Amino acid sequence: MFPFSKNNPADNLSDAPVAPTKTHEAHPLDVLTHGAFSAQTSGERMASIREWLASGPTPEQLQQVFKELSGKDKGAAKLLREKLDEIKRSKTQATIALEWADKAQALLAVPKLNLADALAWQRDAAKAGAPLSKEPLAGLKAQLMERVRAIEDLQHRVQVQREAAVLVAQRIEVLSTKPWRDAQAAHDALSADVSNWQTEASALAGDANWPSVDAKFPPLLQASQAQLGLVWEAFQAALTSTVLAAEDTTAALPNVPVWADELRVLRGIPLEPVVKAPKAPVDPEIKAKATSAVADALAKLEQEVTQGHGKASAGAANALRNALKEFGRLIDDKLENQARGALAAAGELEGWQRWRADQLREELVAKAEGLLKRPEGQAIGGRKMQETLRALRDQWKLTDQGGVPNHGLWKRFDEACNEAHKVVEVWLEKLKSETAEHRAHRLALIEEVKAFAQANRTALDDDWKGFSRVLHQFGDRWRESGHVGEKIYAELNTLWKAAIDEAAAPLEALQKLSLAARHAMIDEAKALGAQEVLRIDAVKALQQRWQAEVHRVPVDRRHEQKLWDAFRKPIDDAFTRKTADREKAQSALSERDRMVLDASKALQAANASGDAQAIKSAMAALDAALRGQAQAQAAVVASAQTSEEKEALAQTQSAQAATETEANPDATTEASAEASTEGSSESSGEAAGEGAAPEAPTPVVRKPVVAMRGDDRPGMKKEAPAAPGRGGKFGDRKDAGRPSGRDGGRDARPGARTEDRGGFRDARPDRAPMGERFDAPRLGDAAFRAQRDALEQAQFALRKLAAQAHGEALTHLLTAWEKRDAELVPGTQELGNRVAPAVRAAWSKAINQAVNQAPAGDASTALLRLEMAAEVPTPAEHISDRRMLQLQLLTKRNDPAPVQTWGQDAAVVLGGAFEPAAARRLQNVLKVLLKP
Incomplete structure (x- = not known):
């Protein structure tokens, strides 16, 4: 409501007869809550509740007190509600933590761990609000991550072993094209490599985490073992027969063409050139037609193989075979070889598609059969079972589209899905009965509403x-x-x-x-x-x-x-x-406003100068002007106590009162009386003393009060402040924010803004003490806005200067490196608090010494470590080196990380030769690492 009333309720109440005082019985919970129910004000009640909460009451007591107090004092009840919510949250988190701990232990206990389930555990636990940073979830999370890293490392080692097997097979193939004596000389080293490979492959298969490896890796390792074994056995047999044929001229020649030709030369047998029978001449038109038909079939097959289409590639391969049967004798050798290679690739793709499709089908069959084998506490509901079965059947259809159907697996899958669908049927029957019941309930409610409308x-x-x-x-x-x-x-x-x-x-x-x-x-x-x-x-x-x-x-x-x-x-x-x-009538600025404005202008000038020290000094001066105004104002008031100033003040007040009386004929008699009294104070010593009292906030002439909100009518007492206005949201309590008495002013409500416009009371810890704030006069609007804008611009200028200093320090450091002059290295203060004096000394020493005397370490490796520490991108030509370095760091678990040694790595780079590309990379790194 608006704070205006024609009559003062306090005056009416003072004349009313006093009713006899009633004695109320003490509330049963008053002793328990330290007098909260007998407190007179809301503040005392909230203090009693806080004191009682500090004693650690039980949840039952909290609930009982909250139930009694919620209808009397919302503020005090809010403290109890927050405490009850905190207890509820702690209980909920404990339950969630126990649930997710059981799930993590179940994952760790499974011999075959699914990486997707392990990674999804942490994501789902975080979504559910589980406290992952607390035990036991923190330890279980670390165990899961360690096991996931071990499995991923095992899979990576399988890929490395596969590549190693290919390289060994290539070495053997290369030896078959060289003289047999070279192959015999390399036999021992090659035998040791093959033996080591077989040992490492066996160790991989015997690892404890091998069952958890993705299903595609074991067949790869087994295929590599089989392939390398066959190649190695064939090489040993060929080499043995070659050595025997070299010692015995009657022995059979080996199957390796190069070695056989070499032995024929040693035996004096001339080499017979391989002569291929020429093809009969063919009509060019027929040959062109045959070449076009085979080329079209070959292009179609290569397109399907490239896209990985299993069924389509099989049809294209059959078409190419038919074309070769019909036109094979009419095409040239180059096109025929291309067709044979494409057919071989299509055969490999078809076999892989069939194997992969069967593997996916087996996984779907296992999922379908496991739907009804879940523990009793993890049984799937009807709706979830229906969605799961629909998803499994859709996945089976997609698998059939990519490979040849497997009727045996389909029969098992269909039987398992039909068995699981019985749960869905039971759920549908239950849902049907519930729907009928709910429909009847809604119809009854509609009839009840109609009856209410009629009545x-x-x-x-x-x-x-x-x-x-x-x-x-x-x-x-x-x-x-x-x-x-x-x-x-x-x-x-x-x-x-x-x-x-x-x-x-x-x-x-x-x-x-x-x-x-x-x-x-x-x-x-x-x-x-x-x-x-x-x-x-x-x-x-x-x-x-x-x-x-x-x-x-x-x-x-x-x-x-x-x-x-x-x-x-x-x-x-x-x-x-x-x-x-x-407020516009008060055109003259107070002494405090002038001091604040002068300090604000000085700060603006310092901001324009770009000197950080000057800006900080000007900010300190402005802060002093804001804080020390009570004493300055007291000095100004004391200096104005001369009789001449008193006389001028009284004359000015009288003139202003007369002017306002002419301009406002409806002014109150009380205001006119006050103006006339102050006007005659020039001959009265007592009145003059009151006009220059120390309580006056400024020496500026005070106008007589003509209209004041709440008390501008004749007969109203000026001592009574206006009641607080009705603000905030509509429907709020009328007494919200009012003081305990009915005479409270607008600034008496909690949260009211203070006189200096600095925010809500006690909201800033860096403000002056309470006494100083109330003694100081209020800042004018111009002064307040000027000091606020000046402070904001000063903070922005300081941030800008700090960024400029950071860039200049990096430029000086690179210049010192280029010129090999340690005197140009910026100081520790310029480099920032992230560079220790010892690190700067190491940089100066590395720059000062010659290139051939640089500290141990590779500058390129140090640059890569610095980029890893700063997490900045590496140029494209060095990405492979960075990846190799990361792999090496994974094997060195006890070595310090690049984040811990970036200072030493920078010294290694600065000790090397200066290169523009390396300088740009170092600058990009230090921009991040030296950022304050």
């Missing part, structure tokens, strides 16, 4: 709020009536809307009339606010009419809030305009 054409005892409450209760019951199908719900929803609209018709008609009346009151409020002289009695009467309408007819809360805002805005604007006019 209540108007509100009982004109209680429209109760009428609206009943309608809302009907809506809540409709929403809580259970689930029905979409088709049934659409049918019932039409009946429900018709019934509820019929029941709400009287209230809606009344709301339309109420909204029209409120809009009329809003227009009336705009007219009152636009008047030059604000009529307080008319405003109060209009507000009382608004409150009566609000209490009589309920409206949607959001709409009601908008109407309330529109209603009070013109009145608030009128009061704001009145306050602004009053």
